[in-house]
Amino acid sequence: MARTQGSHSDITGPRIRKAALRLFAQYGFAAVSMRQIAKEVGVQAGALYNYVPDKQSMLFGLMQSHMEELLAARAERPAPRDAMERLRDFVGFHIRFHLERPEEVFIAYMELRNLTDENFTQVEALRRAYENQLEEILRDGVAQGVFGVPDTKIATLAVIAMLNGVNTWYRREGRLSLDEVETIYWDMVRKAVAA
Amino acid sequence: MARTQGSHSDITGPRIRKAALRLFAQYGFAAVSMRQIAKEVGVQAGALYNYVPDKQSMLFGLMQSHMEELLAARAERPAPRDAMERLRDFVGFHIRFHLERPEEVFIAYMELRNLTDENFTQVEALRRAYENQLEEILRDGVAQGVFGVPDTKIATLAVIAMLNGVNTWYRREGRLSLDEVETIYWDMVRKAVAA
DNA sequence: AGGTTATATGAACATGTGTTCAGAAAAAAG
DNA sequence: CTTTTTTCTGAACACATGTTCATATAACCT
Numbered sequence: 001m002a003r004t005q006g007s008h009s010d011i012t013g014p015r016i017r018k019a020a021l022r023l024f025a026q027y028g029f030a031a032v033s034m035r036q037i038a039k040e041v042g043v044q045a046g047a048l049y050n051y052v053p054d055k056q057s058m059l060f061g062l063m064q065s066h067m068e069e070l071l072a073a074r075a076e077r078p079a080p081r082d083a084m085e086r087l088r089d090f091v092g093f094h095i096r097f098h099l100e101r102p103e104e105v106f107i108a109y110m111e112l113r114n115l116t117d118e119n120f121t122q123v124e125a126l127r128r129a130y131e132n133q134l135e136e137i138l139r140d141g142v143a144q145g146v147f148g149v150p151d152t153k154i155a156t157l158a159v160i161a162m163l164n165g166v167n168t169w170y171r172r173e174g175r176l177s178l179d180e181v182e183t184i185y186w187d188m189v190r191k192a193v194a195a
Numbered sequence: 196m197a198r199t200q201g202s203h204s205d206i207t208g209p210r211i212r213k214a215a216l217r218l219f220a221q222y223g224f225a226a227v228s229m230r231q232i233a234k235e236v237g238v239q240a241g242a243l244y245n246y247v248p249d250k251q252s253m254l255f256g257l258m259q260s261h262m263e264e265l266l267a268a269r270a271e272r273p274a275p276r277d278a279m280e281r282l283r284d285f286v287g288f289h290i291r292f293h294l295e296r297p298e299e300v301f302i303a304y305m306e307l308r309n310l311t312d313e314n315f316t317q318v319e320a321l322r323r324a325y326e327n328q329l330e331e332i333l334r335d336g337v338a339q340g341v342f343g344v345p346d347t348k349i350a351t352l353a354v355i356a357m358l359n360g361v362n363t364w365y366r367r368e369g370r371l372s373l374d375e376v377e378t379i380y381w382d383m384v385r386k387a388v389a390a
Numbered sequence: 391a392g393g394t395t396a397t398a399t400g401a402a403c404a405t406g407t408g409t410t411c412a413g414a415a416a417a418a419a420g
Numbered sequence: 421c422t423t424t425t426t427t428c429t430g431a432a433c434a435c436a437t438g439t440t441c442a443t444a445t446a447a448c449c450t
Contacts, residue, residue, distance in 0.1 A: 002414035003428045012427080028308060030225035034408060046410075047428050055408065110305060113223060154364075154371075154379055161360025162353050169352055176349075184349055192387035198398040198445045207397080229438060241440075242398055250438065392450090399444075407436065412429105419424070 013051050015041045020058045025103035029059050029114045059111055060119040066104040067126035073097055074133060083141030087193070090134055091186045094163050096178065105167055131156055138193060148195035159189055208246050210236045215253045220298035224254050224309045254306055255314040261299040262321035268292055269328060278336030282388070285329055286381045289358050291373065300362055326351055333388060343390035354384055 019040035023032045034055060038045040052058050077093060080086055098105045108123075115123060135156040141147030149155035163185060170181060214235035218227040229250060233240040247253050272288060275281055293300045303322075307315060330351040336342030344350035358380060365376060 002430090003416045003426075005416070008417090009427070026308070028223065028225055030223055031309070033406075035406085043427095044429055045408085046430075049409070050427065113221070114226070150379055150382070151371075154376075155383065157360055157364055158357050158380065158383055161363070162357040165352055165356025168356070169349075176346075181349075184345055185353065187345070188350065188353055188387040191389055192383040194386055198396080198447085200446070203447085204397070228436075230436085238397095239399055240438085241400075244439070245397065393448105394450095395446105395448075397444105397446080399442105401441095401443105403438105403440080405437075407434100410433080411431095414429075415427090417424100417426070420422080 009050075012041065012043065012047070016048055016051050016058075017062070021062055021103050021107070024059065024062070024111065025106045029055075029107075029111045056116060056119070059107075060115060060123070062104065063108050063111070063115070063119075063123050064126070066101065066108050067123060067130070070097060070130060071126060074130065083137055083144050084146050084190075086137045087141065087147075087189070088186060090137060091159075091163065091189050092182050094160075095166055095182055095185060098164065098167055099170055099178065102167055105164075109164075131160060134159060141193070146195055147193045149193050155193055159193070162189070162192075204245075207236065207238065207242070211243055211246050211253075212257070216257055216298050216302070219254065219257070219306065220301045224250075224302075224306045251311060251314070254302075255310060255318070257299065258303050258306070258310070258314075258318050259321070261296065261303050262318060262325070265292060265325060266321060269325065278332055278339050279341050279385075281332045282336065282342075282384070283381055285332060286354075286358065286384050287377050289355075290361055290377055290380060293359065293362055294365055294373065297362055300359075304359075326355060329354060336388070341390055342388045344388050350388055354387070357384070357387075 016037065019037050020032075023036055023040065034048055035045045037058075038048055041048075052061070074093065074097075077089055080089075108127075112120060112123065135152050138147055138149060138152040138155055138159075142149060142152060166181060166185065170176075176184075211232065214232050215227075218232055218235065229243055230240045232253075233243055236243075247256070269288065269292075272284055275284075303318075307318065310318060330347050333342055333344060333347040333350055337344060337347060361376060361380065365371075371379075
């Protein structure tokens with residue numbers, strides 16, 4: 001046997017991507033083999049190499065596009081003058097964007113150490129760019145006198161760490177709605193950085 | 196060749212533990228082989244099995260003892276009546292305990308998915324027990340009227356996520372002392388849960 | 391000193407790894 | 421229908437995996 005019925009590039013490509021995403025998120029990059037991914041797609045391992053140069057590129061591709069989508073989505077947001085308003089928007093945006101993509105998010109910070117040095121540097125730069133947006137909000141707020149944090153860099157990391165935590169426990173069928181989660185976290189963030 | 200000069204159980208045992216700790220933390224459980232661990236210890240792979248039944252047990256052993264040390268250290272703390280005092284102590288304790296053991300901490304939450312179901316359940320129970328201690332503080336504080344969080348369970352997870360974040364950036368040779376870090380985080384936590 | 395035990399070696403086992411590639415067959419083009 | 425191109429198979433490569441075990445030797449005991 002060789003080429004099977006109904007085989008098509010436009011279909012197999014995305015399917016490989018989705019299978020890798022799911023399996024990396026569930027078992028971890030190092031624990032997943034190319035043969036497992038191929039099996040999930042319904043294809044032999046060799047066929048994967050028509051779409052991806054190697055395993056490392058699959059991981060990097062997933063992480064890079066995730067970070068770029070994050071930055072692109074963020075860039076489309078309004079940017080009010082008021083720092084308090086900008087922070088509120090950031091909190092809501094962050095929570096919703098991340099809860100919509102639990103697998104990408106999980107991979108993006110669990111598999112950093114499995115990137116080659118070169119790839120790591122690139123992903124890290126994107127992550128830094130995102131964090132800097134929050135830090136700028138905090139700096140503006142401190143300058144405006146509405147926030148009172150002694151160190152904006154640390155406050156940035158603290159807020160992001162807190163918000164990222166949502167992904168570890170939130171379930172759509174749980175007792176809290178997305179709006180409620182957003183309200184609760186916004187309340188805590190607002191108070192934490194208050195002047 | 197067989198038994199080498201200077202070989203001794205009291206030495207090799209802990210050395211295996213330390214090597215596994217370091218390698219698992221650096222490369223991840225799935226990416227580290229028994230032969231790598233053995234090489235770090237200066238021994239052949241087969242010798243590891245005089246000390247550990249299998250690879251899974253090494254991971255579980257590291258995580259279990261870490262969590263038990265955490266609970267034991269926490270249990271030795273004073274428990275003032277005042278919820279605000281207890282929370283302050285919790286924050287300081289958590290930050291210091293975790294910064295003293297970055298590798299154990301990293302493994303304890305990065306490698307949960309590599310535990311067998313049975314082992315995962317046990318580790319999870321220990322983690323829950325620790326989290327419950329914080330939640331009890333928050334509940335008391337709410338009852339006393341000094342804290343104002345709408346949901347103590349979520350506030351617990353949010354605070355712990357925020358505190359855990361310290362481990363991702365803190366360096367001993369960095370610009371901030373441990374005391375300064377503790378002060379900054381205590382400030383944010385105090386305000387975040389304030390009434 | 392000699393005998394026993396603890397602790398290691400190193401080869402072996404069966405299986406899995408990422409990746410390559412010649413060839414086959416389906417789809418698209420003529 | 422015939423030719424070309426796209427897409428996949430299946431075998432192969434060289435090496436790595438966790439684990440077991442007969443065997444050898446250093447350390448300890450009497």
